[in-house]
Amino acid sequence: MDQGIDRRGADRRGIGRRGFLKLGFWGSAALASGAALTPLLTGCSRSDTPAAGFAHLRDNDVSLLRPLVKPVLGGGLAAVPGATADDALHAFDRLLEGGYAGTRDQLFQLMDLLQLGAARWWLTGTWAAFADQSDTELAATLAQWQSKEGFAQLAFKGLTQPLGMAWYVTPEAALSTGYPGPPRTGNV
Numbered sequence: 001m002d003q004g005i006d007r008r009g010a011d012r013r014g015i016g017r018r019g020f021l022k023l024g025f026w027g028s029a030a031l032a033s034g035a036a037l038t039p040l041l042t043g044c045s046r047s048d049t050p051a052a053g054f055a056h057l058r059d060n061d062v063s064l065l066r067p068l069v070k071p072v073l074g075g076g077l078a079a080v081p082g083a084t085a086d087d088a089l090h091a092f093d094r095l096l097e098g099g100y101a102g103t104r105d106q107l108f109q110l111m112d113l114l115q116l117g118a119a120r121w122w123l124t125g126t127w128a129a130f131a132d133q134s135d136t137e138l139a140a141t142l143a144q145w146q147s148k149e150g151f152a153q154l155a156f157k158g159l160t161q162p163l164g165m166a167w168y169v170t171p172e173a174a175l176s177t178g179y180p181g182p183p184r185t186g187n188v
Contacts, residue, residue: 023154024106056096056104057089061111065089065163067130071139072160073167079176088167095166107162110155123152 051059069085070077077083096104113119121127124145130138145156167173 019154020158023110023151023158054090054093057093058108060115061108062089063131064111064114064129065092067133067138068142068160069163071135071142072163076164076167076173076176080172083172087170088163091170091173092163092166095162095169107158110158113155114159123148123155 049058051057051062054062066085066089069088073088077085077088114123117127124141125148126133126141128137133141145152168177
């Protein structure tokens with residue numbers, strides 16, 4: 001039996017269509033119940049305005065994702081001289097441009113959900129915001145989050161896989177993997 005397929009025939013290597021639909025459903029349900037109370041509890045409302053220099057990512061999204069970039073990309077960020085977490089976030093923002101509006105909305109709902117301490121604890125196992133964790137604590141949080149089953153694992157893949165894809169489609173990062181690029185016509 002293929003190691004990437006479990007006994008139910010589900011692909012365990014990545015998030016599939018069924019998993020993505022589950023992620024969207026459970027994320028919407030959790031966000032609807034939690035985010036409706038957030039403005040009342042905090043005295044503020046969520047902003048849909050993109051952060052400065054971004055087409056889609058909002059200030060809260062950038063704050064949430066910035067600490068995750070280095071551990072999620074592993075050595076991929078360091079392999080590109082002069083690359084910063086913000087470079088990876090701009091690549092992620094460009095990837096969002098090509099996505100469907102509904103898919104972007106589900107991703108934003110997940111990021112909104114991760115802003116809530118109780119939801120972050122339920123998904124990742126920690127109450128602490130990612131920005132408030134040391135590198136060691138953040139690595140442990142990501143390892144624990146990745147090992148969880150069900151919705152938490154779908155949320156992990158739904159957030160980290162697009163971030164990795166966005167980074168490695170940039171020409172500089174793609175070259176750092178040893179891939180020379182697509183074949184050139186006329187050079188047979």
